[in-house]
Amino acid sequence: MVRWAYSFGGRYRSALVAFLPILLLLLLVLFFPPDGRQRAEWAQFIGRFHPLAVHLPIALMLLVPVLEVAGRWERFSHLRLASRFVLGLATAAAAFAAFLGWCLARSGSYSGALISQHMWGGVSLAGICWLCWVLRGGTGGLRADKVYAATLTVGVLVVSWTGYRGGQVSQGEDHLTEYMPSILRRVLGISPGGPLLEAAAGGFYEVRVQPIFAERCVSCHGSKKQKSRLRLDSYGWLMRGGKHGAVIKSGNAQGSDLFRRITLAPDHDDFMPKETRQPLTPDQLKVIELWISAGASGTIPLDAIKGLPAGGPVRATTAEVSFPQIDEASAVKARQEIEPAVRKLQDRFPNILTYESRSSTELVLNASLLGLKFGDADVQAFAPVAEHIVVADFSRTAITDRGASAMATMIHLRVLRLAETKITDQMLRALPNLAQLRTLNLYGTGVTAAAFPLLEKFTKLEHCYAGGSAIQPGASIPQSLTGKLVL
C-alpha cells in the first residue's frame, strides 16, 4: 500500500478527498439503513431519480474494460488514455447514484434482503470504481497493473450483479427468467415456473388457512390478478412472496409482512385487503397468526395447532353475495346453434324475445306486449327455439287452447303466463308434464276447478295464479295445491 501511495505521488491527497463522499455514503448506509418506513417528501422526490441516474455508472463502468482491451491494439492505443478519466467519472456517478438509491430506500418504505443486497452492491461498486481510478493513475509496474485488472474485473462483476438485483427490486424477482423458454430453463438448471411447494391434502393449511385467503385475498392475489406480483391461491405461491419479497416469516407472525398488513388499521396505506377495507375477522386473524407461529408449514396436520377459535373452518358471519361471472366469448359459442333462428324471430317480432342473461342460451318470451295481434299461429313460429324458452308470457294475447301443441314443445318452461286469455281446461289437458314449471298464471281465464287434478302433473309447481278465472269461490282445493294456488 505504502509503495503505491508513493508511486502516485501528488495525487495521493486528491484521491483521499475523492474517497470522502464514498465514506460518507458508507456511514449513511451503516447508520441509517432503509427500514421500510415512509419519510420526507424531498428525499423521496430526489430518490425517484435513482433508476434514471443508475444507468450512467453502469455504462461508464462497462466502457472501461472496452477501452482497456481495445487500447491494446496499436490502432486504438489512444483510447487507453481516456480510461482514467472515464473511471473518475464512473466513481462520481456511482457515488451519486448510490446516494439517490439510499434516499429512495430510506424514505420510500423499502426494506428486506433484496434491498440490502442491492444497496451494498451499489456502495461497493462506488468503492471499487474509486480503487480502479486510484490504481489506474499509477505507473506502478506490472504488479499494479495486475491488481488493477483484477479490481476492474471484480468491478464489472459487481456492476452486473447489482444491476440484476436492482432489476429484481423494480421488476420482480424472476424478471429475467419469467419468460425463459423451457429448453433454456432445463439447460441452465432453473426450476420451472409455478408453485414450488405443495401443501398436504387435509392438512391444517389446506383446511383452515387457504379458505381464508380464497375468500378474502385471491380476487386480487390469485390466478387472474397478481397485485404486487403476490399470489395467495396456493401454498407454493404464498411462500414465494411478491414484489416486496417473502410475506411469511416462519415462526414469526409479527415479523411476517402479510400478517403485519392484515392487522393494520383499515385506513393505513399498507392495509389489506385493500379492495374492501373490511378487515379479516378476529377468528381469521387468529388462525393465520397461530399457523405462522407454528412454523407456517404446508404439511402440519390439522390437529397439531391448539387454541384455535371454536367452530369449523372459519366463515364470515354475514351472507356475502358473489356475482356470477359472465364469459361473453363462451356465450357466443353456446348460442351459435340458435342465434340465426333467434335473430330471425327478433326481426319478425321486435322486442319480445330476449336472452335471459348476458351469458345464457335460455330465452324469455313476452308476447303479451303484442296483445291481440299475437295468436295461435304465431306461437308456432317459435318452434325452432322452443326448447330454449324458459319464461313465456302470453297474457292478454289472442291465443286459445289450439296454441297448446306449440307450447308443448317448450319443455323447459319455468314460467308460463296465460292470464286474461281465452284458454280453458283443455289447454292444461294438452300441455305435457313440464318438469321445470314453477309458475303458472291462469288469472282471468276460463279454467275451472276441474283443472285441479291436471295441475298435479307439474311436479315443481310453486305458484298457480287463478284469480278471476272460472273457478267458483268455495271450490275445494286439493291438498297438493294448498299454498300454491292464489285465488
Add this chain to the structure above:
Amino acid sequence: MANPELQMAILHAQTRRHFLRSLGSGVGSLFLGSSLANYAAAADASAGERPNLSFARDAAMPLSQLPPQFPAKVKRVIYLHMAGAPSQLELFDYKPELRRLDGQDCPASFLAGKRFAFISGVPKLLGSQYPFKQAGQSGQWISDRLPHIAGHVDDICFIKSMRTDQFNHAPAQLLVHTGNPRLGYPAFGSWVLYGLGTENQNLPGFIVLLSGGKSPDGGKQLWSSGFLPSVYQGVQCRSHGEPVLYLNNPPRVDRGLRRTMLDAIDEIDRQTHAEFGNPETVTRIAQYELAFRMQMDATDAMDIHKEPESVRAKYGCTSAGSEFANNCLVARRLAERGVRFIQLYHWGWDSHGATAKEALNIGFNDRCREVDQPTAALLADLKERGLLEDTLLVWGGEFGRTPMRENRNGQEMKYVGRDHNPDAFTIWLAGGGVKHGITYGQTDEMGYEIVKDPVDIRDLHASMLYMLGFDYHKLTYSFQGLEQKLTSVKPARVIGEILA
C-alpha cells in the same frame, strides 16, 4: 361542401377532445400507439375479473331491451317514495321504552355532536303517538295507522336500519334516487333503463307520477338522466286528463300527416347526427317516435276508468283526494304493460309540528290514510295477478325522524312533531327477489341510532341492482374519465340476508 358557413360550423364542432381522440388512429398513433397499447393492457389487467359490459345499441333504438348480466329476480321496479320523510316511530319501528320515557328531558348524550334542522336546547323525548300491534303470521309490529298494510306484513321485508348522510330533504332525496346528494347524476330508473332497456316500446320505460299537492323537494332532478343520454330520463305523467300534454294531434292534423312531418324531421335529425355524432340528436329522434307511438297506447294505459268499479274501489280511487290511489292503480296497469321503472312520489310527510298539516296527530294522520289502502291494494293486486313475483316494490322516505319532540327555537310548539334523523329510518321492500315477512337491522331502544346491520343507501341500491340482474360494479357509463356507477365510488354491499 359548397356552403362556407356550414363548413365553419362543422369545424367549430370539432373540439380539442375530438382531435386528441383522433390521434389514436392518425399520425399520432405512430408514436403514441405503443405506449397507449400498454396503458390499454394495464387498464384491462386492472379491470381483471371485471370486464366492462357493453350497453351499445342500435342508434335508432336506444331503449331496446338488453339482457341483464345474470338471470334477474325481478324485471321491473315500482318505487313509492314518501317525500318529506315519514316517521318510522309512528309506523314501523316499535319502541315501547321510548313510550315509557315520553315527556322526559332528552339525555345530553343524545345531543352531543349532533346537528339538527330545528331542535335546539334540551328537547323532550316523544313516545309513539299511535299504538302498535303485531300482525300476520310473521308477527311483525306495525302501527294502527296502517291497518290495510298490516294485512300484508307477511309479504314485506322491513329494513329498519337504513341510514343516510344527508339531513335536508332535497339532497337526501337525490341520494336515495340518484346515489349522490348533488345534482347531475342519473336516477335509479335511468340507470335501469340504460342497462336493460324497456319492454314496451310504445310507452316510456321510466314513468313518474306525483301526488300530495307538491313536487318533492329534490325536483325534477330526481328523475333526470344526469350524464346518461337524456333518452333515459324519467317521463312525468299527469294522473288525470291527458297523461302527457300535447300528445294528441292538433285539430285537422291526422295521423298520416303527423307521420309525414315526423319523417321529414327525422331525416334532418339523422343528417345532423351523421355530422356531429351527438347522442342528444338520437334522443330527439327517439322521443318524436315514442310520442307518435304513445298517441295510441299512453292514454289507454293511464286511464283508470278502464278498470271495473270494484277494482277502483279496492284502491280507494272513489274517495275524495285519491290522487295517490289513482297513481297506484296506474302503476299496476303500467307494470302489466311492460314499463320498466314506475316511480311514485307522495308529498307531505315532513311532520315537524310547525303547522296542523305538519302535525303528527293531524297532517301525518291524513297522509297515512291516503297511502295505506292504495299501497295495500297495489300489493294485493300485483300478488293476485302474479305480477309481484317479478316486480320489486319499494316503500320509504329519504331519512328518519328523531325520538325527540321538535322544539323550534327551544320552545314547546303548538303541534306535535319530530325533527330530521338521518341516522336511522325504515324502508320496506316486497316482491320477487326479497324474503317475505322478515325484518332486517335494528335500532336502539329509542329508535335513534342503528345497533345492528346498518344499510347505507348505496347498499340498498346495490341490492336492488342485484335483483335486477346486475353486479353494481358492472353497470357503468364512461363520463369525465371515470367509469361512473350508481353506487358512486364507495364500496357497497349487496344485503345477502334479505335476498330470497
